[in-house]
Amino acid sequence: MIGGYVITILITVVIYAILAHSLNIITGHAGQISLGHAAFFGIGAYSSALLYTEAGLPFWISVPLAAVVSGFIGALLGIPCLRVRDDFLAITTMGINFVVEAVFLYIPFFGGAMGIGGINLPRWFGREMTKPEYFFLIVMVFLLLLLLDRRLGRSWIGLAWASIREDEQSAEAMGVDVVRFKVMAFILGSSIAGLAGGFYAHFLTFIMPQNFGFGQSILILCMVVFGGIGTRWGPILGAIILGILPEISRPIMEYRTLVYGLLLLAMMRFQPGGLLGAESILPKFLRMVLRRS
Amino acid sequence: MLLKVVDLSKEFDGLRALDRVSFTAEEGEILGIIGPNGAGKTTLFNLISGIYPASSGEIHFQGRSILQMKPHEISHLGIGRTFQIVRPFQNLDVETNILVACGHPFYPDLWRSAEPFRKNEILEEVQMIIERTGLRPYTKQLARNLPLGFKKRLEIARALALHPRLLLLDEPSGGLRFEESTQLMDLIRRVRDQGISVLLIEHNMQVVMDLCERIVVLDHGTRIAEGTPGEIRSNPRVIQAYLGKET
Numbered sequence: 001m002i003g004g005y006v007i008t009i010l011i012t013v014v015i016y017a018i019l020a021h022s023l024n025i026i027t028g029h030a031g032q033i034s035l036g037h038a039a040f041f042g043i044g045a046y047s048s049a050l051l052y053t054e055a056g057l058p059f060w061i062s063v064p065l066a067a068v069v070s071g072f073i074g075a076l077l078g079i080p081c082l083r084v085r086d087d088f089l090a091i092t093t094m095g096i097n098f099v100v101e102a103v104f105l106y107i108p109f110f111g112g113a114m115g116i117g118g119i120n121l122p123r124w125f126g127r128e129m130t131k132p133e134y135f136f137l138i139v140m141v142f143l144l145l146l147l148l149d150r151r152l153g154r155s156w157i158g159l160a161w162a163s164i165r166e167d168e169q170s171a172e173a174m175g176v177d178v179v180r181f182k183v184m185a186f187i188l189g190s191s192i193a194g195l196a197g198g199f200y201a202h203f204l205t206f207i208m209p210q211n212f213g214f215g216q217s218i219l220i221l222c223m224v225v226f227g228g229i230g231t232r233w234g235p236i237l238g239a240i241i242l243g244i245l246p247e248i249s250r251p252i253m254e255y256r257t258l259v260y261g262l263l264l265l266a267m268m269r270f271q272p273g274g275l276l277g278a279e280s281i282l283p284k285f286l287r288m289v290l291r292r293s
Numbered sequence: 294m295l296l297k298v299v300d301l302s303k304e305f306d307g308l309r310a311l312d313r314v315s316f317t318a319e320e321g322e323i324l325g326i327i328g329p330n331g332a333g334k335t336t337l338f339n340l341i342s343g344i345y346p347a348s349s350g351e352i353h354f355q356g357r358s359i360l361q362m363k364p365h366e367i368s369h370l371g372i373g374r375t376f377q378i379v380r381p382f383q384n385l386d387v388e389t390n391i392l393v394a395c396g397h398p399f400y401p402d403l404w405r406s407a408e409p410f411r412k413n414e415i416l417e418e419v420q421m422i423i424e425r426t427g428l429r430p431y432t433k434q435l436a437r438n439l440p441l442g443f444k445k446r447l448e449i450a451r452a453l454a455l456h457p458r459l460l461l462l463d464e465p466s467g468g469l470r471f472e473e474s475t476q477l478m479d480l481i482r483r484v485r486d487q488g489i490s491v492l493l494i495e496h497n498m499q500v501v502m503d504l505c506e507r508i509v510v511l512d513h514g515t516r517i518a519e520g521t522p523g524e525i526r527s528n529p530r531v532i533q534a535y536l537g538k539e540t
Contacts, residue, residue, distance in 0.1 A: 151407075151409075152407070154409045154410065154411065155406065155407050155408060155409055155410060156396040156399040156400060156405070156406040156407070156408060156410050157406050157407055158410075159389070159392060159393055159396055159410055160393070160396065160400055160406065162382070162385060162389070162393075163382055163385075163393045166382035166383060166384060166385060167380050167381075167382055167383070169344065169364075169376075169380060170376070170380045170381070170382060170451075171382075171393070172344075172363070172364035172365045172368070173342060173364055173365075173368055173373070173374055173452075174365075174368060174393050174394040174396075174397065174451060174454075174455065175365050175368040175369050175394065175396070175397030175400055175455060176365055176393070176396075176397075176400055177363075177365045177400060177401070178365070181400075
């Protein structure tokens, strides 16, 4: 039905969309910049890989556990980090990313530079899942996450996050426990990134430290900013466009970092809200078209 | 006695911004805090609302020490505040700005804070506050698009949604035209008439003298006078602090 190559791209794009969505909770909703999101993606991937290959747990247990581990480590790292603001937070999260990558690389338990292999696609009905089935599974999970996001956006938690994003001092004066709600966003974002890591590990079948470096963090941030930080659909659109672009054009693949860097600069200069930001050209254009028809 | 401040001091790197200031505020009164620039008025507010820890001294609210409390805990006790340089949630609309404060009973509990915020009784309360503070024409406007006078009203509206016993208003008439400031003073008087005490930092003497029952005067971090507007007007130390010594 669909070729193996196409399904590979599709699965990668959905995993990136989940990642962008999870960073959007921290950076878009709660307004806390993170330059180290790939660390939690990696923690999830390594946890589920080790739980699967070493502890012998099935995919259906190792991946949810990976999310729990990521969320837990996110809480441990988030509680001290989130007491600092803005640029300090950016540097601290970046540091976390380098440390986590170094731990994977230099501690033999994590497989060193060779990484971990022998992770398989999940089994169901007595056989291994096909790639299209796997694609369907993670799309379903992603839809559930989006429902959760909508629910949270309409709750007091979402409102507290918005107030922290706008002005921390005012938020505190309105009775919002700023540190607690920031940590909450950080835990949720980290555990969803960990879930994405679990899906990624079982799809790639082997993982290496380089998959979870600082460059990856920047790529995720690019997707969020490009699509529209803080919007529900923007980061997904960003993940789709930036995930597919290098696949359809070789030159873009080769100059990937350069292209993304330029794109980010251009967005900051001309469309700081991203493609789907409230003040951006695309939504304005769509509204105009809708009004005409 | 609603608020009791005893020997409150605050040092910033050796600079004494407040030096053993004491005063009390009673239920249902408007207490003016005046003094020249740099007298320590805003520092006093920041200590009462918990933004800075005090260097020494005591603050009691309804008989309870609030010295060690964090800003969000203090707001839960019923102390609302506004800021000298307005800080509404700029990219949220007026209604949502007020809603944030309406959530204060829900935030401390994880499960209750996961409840949806659009509930009828809460929206009705927001509408009531919007009506009371004269923000009706701006309900759906983003806070950043409001004229300054209405941003100040919005800050008061937000503070009212906390069901406060005490409001700390930091220069509400600063930067406003005469009519705007008169309207704002009417609003403050109505707030007081509902039984909410007000601490008012104000530079406009006309406003202070009209509105306040009692006035505390600060200069260089110390309290130099306290009394009724009439007493303050004729107090030689106050005149000296404002106009300088005759030579």
